[in-house]
Amino acid sequence: xxxxxxxxxxxxxxxxxxxxxxxxxxxxxxxxxxxxxxxxxxxxxxxxxxxxxxxxxxxxxxxxxxxxxxxxxxxxxxxxxxxxxxxxxxxxxxxxxxxxxxxxxxxxxxxxxxxxxxxxxxxxxxxxxxxxxxxxxxxxxxxxxxxxxxxxxxxxxxxxxxxxxxxxxxxxxxxxxxxxxxxxxxxxxxxxxxxxxxxxxxxxxxxxxxxxxxxxxxxxxxxxxxxxxxxxxxxxxxxxxxxxxxxxxxxxxxxxxxxxxxxxxxxxxxxxxxxxxxxxxxxxxxxxxxxxxxxxxxxxxxxxxxxxxxxxxxxxxxxxxxxxxxxxxxxxxxxxxxxxxxxxxxxxxxxxxxxxxxxxxxxxxxxxxxxxxxxxxxxxxxxxxxxxxxxxxxxxxxxxxxxxxxxxxxxxxxxxxxxxxxxxxxxxxxxxxxxxxxxxxxxxxxxxxxxxxxxxxxxxxxxxxxxxxxxxxxxxxxxxxxxxxxxxxxxxxxxxxxxxxxxxxxxxxxxxxxxxxxxxxxxxxxxxxxxxxxxxxxxxxxxxxxxxxxxxxxxxxxxxxxxxxxxxxxxxxxxxxxxxxxxxxxxxxxxxxxxxxxxxxxxxxxxxxxxxxxxxxxxxxxxxxxxxxxxxxxxxxxxxxxxxxxxxxxxxxxxxxxxxxxxxxxxxxxxxxxxxxxxxxxxxxxxxxxxxxxxxxxxxxxxxxxxxxxxxxxxxxxxxxxxxxxxxxxxxxxxxxxxxxxxxxxxxxxxxxxxxxxxxxxxxxxxxxxxxxxxxxxxxxxxxx
Numbered sequence: 001x002x003x004x005x006x007x008x009x010x011x012x013x014x015x016x017x018x019x020x021x022x023x024x025x026x027x028x029x030x031x032x033x034x035x036x037x038x039x040x041x042x043x044x045x046x047x048x049x050x051x052x053x054x055x056x057x058x059x060x061x062x063x064x065x066x067x068x069x070x071x072x073x074x075x076x077x078x079x080x081x082x083x084x085x086x087x088x089x090x091x092x093x094x095x096x097x098x099x100x101x102x103x104x105x106x107x108x109x110x111x112x113x114x115x116x117x118x119x120x121x122x123x124x125x126x127x128x129x130x131x132x133x134x135x136x137x138x139x140x141x142x143x144x145x146x147x148x149x150x151x152x153x154x155x156x157x158x159x160x161x162x163x164x165x166x167x168x169x170x171x172x173x174x175x176x177x178x179x180x181x182x183x184x185x186x187x188x189x190x191x192x193x194x195x196x197x198x199x200x201x202x203x204x205x206x207x208x209x210x211x212x213x214x215x216x217x218x219x220x221x222x223x224x225x226x227x228x229x230x231x232x233x234x235x236x237x238x239x240x241x242x243x244x245x246x247x248x249x250x251x252x253x254x255x256x257x258x259x260x261x262x263x264x265x266x267x268x269x270x271x272x273x274x275x276x277x278x279x280x281x282x283x284x285x286x287x288x289x290x291x292x293x294x295x296x297x298x299x300x301x302x303x304x305x306x307x308x309x310x311x312x313x314x315x316x317x318x319x320x321x322x323x324x325x326x327x328x329x330x331x332x333x334x335x336x337x338x339x340x341x342x343x344x345x346x347x348x349x350x351x352x353x354x355x356x357x358x359x360x361x362x363x364x365x366x367x368x369x370x371x372x373x374x375x376x377x378x379x380x381x382x383x384x385x386x387x388x389x390x391x392x393x394x395x396x397x398x399x400x401x402x403x404x405x406x407x408x409x410x411x412x413x414x415x416x417x418x419x420x421x422x423x424x425x426x427x428x429x430x431x432x433x434x435x436x437x438x439x440x441x442x443x444x445x446x447x448x449x450x451x452x453x454x455x456x457x458x459x460x461x462x463x464x465x466x467x468x469x470x471x472x473x474x475x476x477x478x479x480x481x482x483x484x485x486x487x488x489x490x491x492x493x494x495x496x497x498x499x500x501x502x503x504x505x506x507x508x509x510x511x512x513x514x515x516x517x518x519x520x521x522x523x524x525x526x527x528x529x530x531x532x533x534x535x536x537x538x539x540x541x542x543x544x545x546x547x548x549x550x551x552x553x554x555x556x557x558x559x560x561x562x563x564x565x566x567x568x569x570x571x572x573x574x575x576x577x578x579x580x581x582x583x584x585x586x587x588x589x590x591x592x593x594x595x596x597x598x599x600x601x602x603x604x605x606x607x608x609x610x611x612x613x614x615x616x617x618x619x620x621x622x623x624x625x626x627x628x629x630x631x632x633x634x635x636x637x638x639x640x641x642x643x644x645x646x647x648x649x650x651x652x653x654x655x656x657x658x659x660x661x662x663x664x665x666x667x668x669x670x671x672x673x674x675x676x677x678x679x680x681x682x683x684x685x686x687x688x689x690x691x692x693x694x695x696x697x698x699x700x701x702x703x704x705x706x707x708x709x710x711x712x713x714x715x716x717x718x719x720x721x722x723x724x725x726x727x728x729x730x731x732x733x734x735x736x737x738x739x740x741x742x743x744x745x746x747x748x749x750x751x752x753x754x755x756x757x758x759x760x761x762x763x764x765x766x767x768x769x770x771x772x773x774x775x776x777x778x779x780x781x782x783x784x785x
Contacts, residue, residue, distance in 0.1 A: 004232055005254055010241065017250070065514035071657040119171060120140055252274050376566065521571060524744075570598075576609070646664065
């Protein structure tokens with residue numbers, strides 16, 4: 001069974017813990033470009049030391065460059081990565097297509113892994129990336145075992161998350177933290193607003209709590225099925241967790257991977273005490289198995305509490321003023337934390353004891369009390385932070401002959417070498433014994449090595465000072481370390497010349513001063529029928545409109561618009577999985593191909609579907625196909641995208657730097673903040689399989705529209721207010737975008753007409769039309785860090 005246990009490391013100490021506890025590989029970030037900007041990421045010297053430490057223990061280290069990179073930062077990638085590449089970095093985990101393209105050319109021989117932030121959720125996406133030179137694909141966490149099996153048939157090396165936190169949104173598609181607080185998940189700065197409490201109402205049913213907060217996943221029971229589905233790398237989430245957490249989780253998953261390897265499926269049994277130990281380390285109301293065997297549902301959610309639950313440890317006997325009288329349900333240790341109270345002394349099972357009440361807590365007799373810190377477990381796990389807890393085994397032979405230099409032969413894995421020492425002196429009175437030499441040579445101390453087998457050959461009576469023996473051992477171990485690391489070292493690579501402008505043929509002045517093309521996107525038939533041909537140059541129609549009963553009326557209207565010179569494009573669903581992909585192919589793409597001039601794609605999978613019809617259709621990319629830099633735009637162009645959409649998170653200056661020629665800029669519309677496989681209606685236990693609109697209200701009373709898109713089985717959460725930029729006409733025109741877009745989501749016909757009139761008066765006619773009373777500028781002025 002070929003597999004890899006991949007552990008998180010948000011610090012050097014966590015990296016050591018992961019290696020010592022049995023990880024096959026570690027992933028960690030540097031001080032730039034990683035998706036955990038607030039972790040204790042090492043600086044250059046310490047990260048190079050981490051790479052060497054891992055390699056000494058035959059463990060791989062992958063560096064996270066899994067954020068989106070601005071044009072002004074692309075030039076910094078070389079200086080950031082070159083020292084690690086030369087040291088022997090095993091691979092880089094990447095989100096940005098531009099970064100992927102650049103690293104492939106700049107750093108040959110280094111593995112490139114497509115991050116889960118790329119949202120790869122089907123075989124077409126994986127195949128596209130594999131053909132582009134990606135060595136491994138980290139799959140979206142929402143996939144079932146069957147979907148994973150299908151992707152594995154492409155031959156791509158696959159990695160999945162098997163333990164730790166779940167995001168509510170498909171990874172890489174979340175703008176919630178970015179838009180409401182300026183901390184972008186695509187830049188490693190997610191503030192996790194999904195873990196906050198919300199209120200929701202749907203079809204008369206109300207609920208409140210942590211409605212967007214999934215439980216952590218634990219897949220010990222599923223490991224055999226996951227591996228047999230074709231997964232190679234089993235990834236543990238947790239770069240923000242402490243070293244003890246990393247060690248504890250790695251240790252248990254190592255145990256069960258080895259058990260499956262040695263005993264097969266028949267002998268594979270998971271012990272309850274191991275699950276409990278994982279719960280002691282961190283859980284949110286228990287664990288779930290993720291999406292491997294279920295599509296979504298309330299059992300996956302931690303609605304009542306979003307932080308660590310711990311494990312049940314005591315029962316309330318009495319609740320008095322300021323104190324709780326408890327009965328211990330198991331032995332408790334000094335330093336254990338029960339809710340917020342730290343135990344000053346150990347407590348025996350069934351012993352009655354008291355703790356102080358916390359202000360926020362309200363308990364009654366009979367209530368169960370959770371232990372949120374298991375002091376004994378954490379103390380025991382600290383041993384894995386010892387750099388010498390697990391040493392590499394070496395074999396050696398020490399040869400002494402009178403009047404000849406002493407020789408030490410060493411062997412460790414593929415490394416073999418000999419070291420000469422001081423001349424051995426003939427001696428009868430002070431001759432060294434094999435026992436003395438063995439005892440002295442085995443003092444490997446604080447090194448990464450210990451002798452598994454050491455032989456001493458004495459050819460006659462010899463004497464050698466202990467200082468010389470120690471020096472020989474020290475030099476031998478230094479040499480074996482160098483030999484083990486030598487195969488990883490790479491030659492220095494020169495910095496490549498700046499990449500070419502990807503928008504060849506579109507000089508910066510092409511659209512300067514000219515009116516950009518006008519695009520409109522509609523989600524409903526009401527919005528569609530409110531339009532006139534003179535409103536636009538191009539129309540994007542959501543595919544869902546062609547799955548409705550009145551699709552013939554829709555097609556007739558589109559045909560009329562095309563006759564009047566409007567380009568009509570099909571807007572693909574944000575996600576297509578399983579049978580729904582076949583539905584779109586058979587019921588939309590094939591029968592209605594002649595009804596459209598092109599297609600708007602939202603992800604890599606959409607590119608693959610569009611490729612089938614590239615001969616007849618133009619392909620445009622939406623903002624979910626990220627193009628933060630010119631290199632990314634170049635990649636999209638090579639994949640057939642003739643026009644991309646400007647990123648929602650870049651400001652005016654950054655958009656100008658990436659270039660807007662050949663791009664569309666959203667100037668009106670609600671930003672899509674989340675797309676989720678979860679269903680809020682189902683969380684409210686009222687799933688009628690009918691698409692509908694509901695609202696989420698946060699602690700400040702702000703209401704976020706949620707669309708249940710049952711045709712494709714996902715929820716879309718939109719911003720509370722629409723983006724409005726079209727009144728900034730001078731600034732917009734200076735960007736020289738090819739097109740500006742108005743995207744209608746929830747608006748009725750009258751509001752569509754009102755916005756279009758405002759747009760005409762303000763942007764097209766240089767008047768002073770009235771813009772909507774409630775709006776946002778998004779990131780056009782501020783941007784993200």
